[in-house]
Amino acid sequence: MVCPNCHAEYLEGIEVCADCNVSLVDTEPFELPLQEIIWVKLRSVPGQIYAEMVAEVLQSKNIPNYIKSDWAGSAFGITAVNLAGGNVTIYVPENHKKEADEILSEILG
DSSP states (O other): OBOTTTOOBOOTTOOBOTTTOBBOBOSTTOSSOGGGOOEEEOOOBSSHHHHHHHHHHHHHTTOOOEEEEOHHHHHHOOOOSOOTTOOEEEEEEGGGHHHHHHHHHHHHO
């Protein structure tokens, strides 16, 4: 597992980068070295629960992704469905953005 932000490597089973507070990604599905991947964000989703649902579907379609919470969600571990003003952003490689946007629209409308 690797942090897509700072490229730190982690042991299997660890899911969040301790320094960047973003979800780690598995390096196996990447065709390019991690440093060469251009990460783009999808539209924000209303909370960690929805973000994890979308991320699970993206992973099942072999689309690498990571989740970045807003400050309140990451600092206090809030996983409420909808915290006023709180959003979570999902990042995918640029070459998977169109497919990921379609999946996100199917899930969230």
